[in-house]
Amino acid sequence: MSYKCIYNAVIVTMNLNRDIIENGVLVIKDSEIFDIGDSKLLSKYDYEEKIDAKNGIVMPGFINGHTHVSMSVFRSLGEDIPDRLRRYMFPLEDSIVDAELVRVGAKLSIAEMLLGGVTTFADMYYFEDEVAKAAKEMGIRAIAGETIINKPSPDSNKPYGSMEYAEKFIEKWKNDELVTPALAPHATYSVDEEHLRKIKEISQKHKVPILMHISEMDFEMEEFKEKYNCTPVKFLEDINFLSSKVIGAHLVYATEDDMEIMLKHDVGVIHNVAANAKAARPVAPVPNMIERGIKVGLGTDGPMSGNHLDIINLLDQYTKIQKIATGARNGRTSLEAVELGTISCAKAIEMGNVIGSIEIGKKADVIIIDTDCPNMQPIYDYYSAIVYSAYPHNVSMTMVNGKVVMKDRKLINEDLNKIIDETRKLQDKIKEAVAKLNNLKKSRE
Ligand SMILES: [Zn+2]
Known part of the structure; x- marks a missing residue:
């Protein structure tokens, strides 16, 4: 049994009632959401990993x-x-x-x-x-x-x-x-x-x-x-x-x-x-x-x-x-x-039974939006904060299928510098291709 939890969370569930749980704990077992509740859940399971949301917004991934x-x-x-x-x-x-x-x-x-x-x-x-x-x-x-x-x-x-x-x-x-x-x-x-x-x-x-x-x-x-x-x-x-x-x-x-x-x-x-x-x-x-x-x-x-x-x-x-x-x-x-x-x-996209909300039995595709940032304070309305205040770089953790794939602005499975280097190399080739196309166009004019 592999349990993880996210605690100190404001859970914006997007379930049918659109429930929001303050001081919430989200329990993840393997790839799925297993339990949702208050801090009592912290002692209920034997966790291999506990993620502190630091009062951030925990919501379904976009x-x-x-x-x-x-x-x-x-x-x-x-x-x-x-x-x-x-x-x-x-x-x-x-x-x-x-x-x-x-x-x-x-x-x-x-x-x-x-x-x-x-x-x-x-x-x-x-x-x-x-x-x-x-x-x-x-x-x-x-x-x-x-x-x-x-x-x-x-x-x-x-x-x-x-x-x-x-x-x-x-x-x-x-x-x-x-x-x-x-x-x-x-x-x-x-x-x-x-x-x-x-x-x-x-x-x-x-x-x-x-x-x-x-x-x-x-x-x-x-x-x-x-x-x-x-x-x-x-x-x-x-x-x-x-x-x-x-x-x-x-x-x-x-x-x-x-x-x-x-x-x-x-x-x-x-x-x-x-x-x-x-x-x-x-x-x-x-x-x-x-x-x-x-x-x-x-x-x-x-x-x-x-x-x-x-x-x-x-x-x-x-x-x-x-x-x-x-x-x-x-x-x-x-x-x-x-x-x-x-x-x-x-x-x-016909995946409404699998993802899109934080509900027991759905896949654990979950993010944390950090609220310890000037643009995210204060919050009187969580939906307004997500829509009008948040920037993408306020996202501090991304979990897909129960696995953390980005934490503290770092990708877990890939070296971002390597991707940027490869992109820059490709850019030279693309510039050449664009120049050739432009010359071709001119010669036809
Ligand atoms: Zn298109």
Whole structure:
């Protein structure tokens, strides 16, 4: 029997009653939450490790519901230009993305997430086996989705080539404790009907999630209107693609009818507030989705689009942007923002029974937010403190699956300096690739 506890804690449980326990003790046995209560629990079990939270906030780890972790190596490239995806990102990826780049980028991003209190992320990219391995090595929970797209991609020389990669990848990882393999058709505008049908079949066969960009781009909406006289969401319903296994990113253009459809098929939605704002997209109708009962969570999107990978920053941005959009100061609450970063996101990625709240029997994915910091004092409302006061660097401990993976701002399973060195080396190669692409573009002009 291996018991651990976290004591001197303000436990923000995010359970059904949204209970907050002051002077609380959280007992962890192996990978799970075993007991929750007051200081009497300190003498109840024989602990191998006791962690003093020093009156800090102990809460479920944050969930990053949509990202492309390996793109951290491209962070700050090609900023503030129009139509960046097709004009800049796709050519850059085709010219330089390989397994090594994916590995280094994933490690850099996972380091940032663990240091910022993220305990689970859902990823879409190429060479996804490298992302899965990096997650496992560093001890973070992940849904790893191999991207499938209608053009040759970094890990395949033919359109849709990564379908084969995806099936092998799913076979390899399907019983893993930390990594859930997934299929990631890139978007409605970049995967055709035939392949979407195949993807659904594979997902049903292996019971794995499908991650996909949906209703994100203006050109996507026009294309579907012209070709099918409907929205991408309606199209997906018509081809019988939608189910609770589908986790859609963005949905900034979701209509009232689309939301009805998503609710009917129990589709999960990931709202990427920072990336959408930076790309000048419309504000996603998230309050409307929440009020209807659609499962919604938050995501950072790739670090080239959203730049940060922590969720704490997004909680604040979510409420503020929605307040601007609705013109109501009491529009969205800090509790709602914390829900979107924890339990609601867990439901959106179909892991609501496993993670997202501090409850007995759930996995011990737990963080401590240090409150002995000027920006965290005083606290009259814990949700407000988490949303409006906290910085990612206030997170002092991150535990995933019952194991401490970051403590006192230090990663346990990986040398951060080594990751930074590897990133810097890669940066030189990326600069060369960008210069070549720019020269090519000039020669065509
Ligand atoms: Zn994305």
